[in-house]
Structure formats: structure tokens, C-alpha cells
Amino acid sequence: MNKAHIKKSDQVFVLTGKDRGKTGKVLKVLPVKNRAIVEGINFIQRHTRANPQKNIKGGILPKESSIHLSNLMVVCKRCNKHARIGFTRMPDGRKARVCKNCDELLDE
Numbered sequence: 849m850n851k852a853h854i855k856k857s858d859q860v861f862v863l864t865g866k867d868r869g870k871t872g873k874v875l876k877v878l879p880v881k882n883r884a885i886v887e888g889i890n891f892i893q894r895h896t897r898a899n900p901q902k903n904i905k906g907g908i909l910p911k912e913s914s915i916h917l918s919n920l921m922v923v924c925k926r927c928n929k930h931a932r933i934g935f936t937r938m939p940d941g942r943k944a945r946v947c948k949n950c951d952e953l954l955d956e
């Protein structure tokens with residue numbers, strides 16, 4: 849159900865995990881998995897093996913790992929709070945997200 853609440857480029861607030869309380873920008877949404885990659889959030893230490901043929905250096909490479917959408921809330925650009933999101937129907941029939949806190953439209 850959370851699927852459509854979060855989109856690429858949204859500012860989101862992290863509810864759980866070691867980055868709880870932080871905000872970041874959504875780099876990518878993985879709808880099938882109900883997960884998103886958020887800039888600077890949920891870094892994992894990825895151990896990579898050197899592969900000179902592919903020009904990959906070995907070692908530990910920090911990388912963002914995906915986080916479940918239910919652990920994220922959209923930050924409203926108007927009231928600047930992580931807010932519950934509702935949906936409204938635009939005059940042209942499209943659905944748009946609204947902040948339930950201040951009623952700001954989050955989509956054009």
C-alpha cells in the first residue's frame with residue numbers, strides 16, 4: 849500500500865534502523881521489492897574482490913543499501929515535516945499526493 853507514496857527525488861525521513869531520524873533524497877525506488885535507495889542512508893560496507901579486467905579495485909566500498917518503503921516517510925516541502933500522505937484527484941483525472949499535515953500538493 850505504501851508503494852505510490854514515495855517517488856524518486858523525494859526527500860524522505862527514516863523511521864527505523866541505524867539512520868533513524870535522518871532525512872535524505874530518494875535515488876531510486878524498487879517497486880517490486882517495496883524498497884528504495886536513499887542518498888546517504890543505510891550504508892553498507894560492501895567487500896569487493898579486485899577484478900583488474902573490469903577495472904574493479906578490491907577492498908571495502910561503502911554503498912547505500914535499499915530500505916523498506918514502510919520505514920520511510922515523505923518530507924513535505926512546505927511544512928518541512930515528515931507527514932502522512934493522502935491522495936487527491938486532479939482536475940485532469942490524475943492522482944496527486946497531498947500532505948495531510950498542511951494540505952500541500954506534493955505532485956504537480
Ligand SMILES: [Zn+2]
Binds near residue numbers: 929931948949950
Ligand atoms: Zn505539509
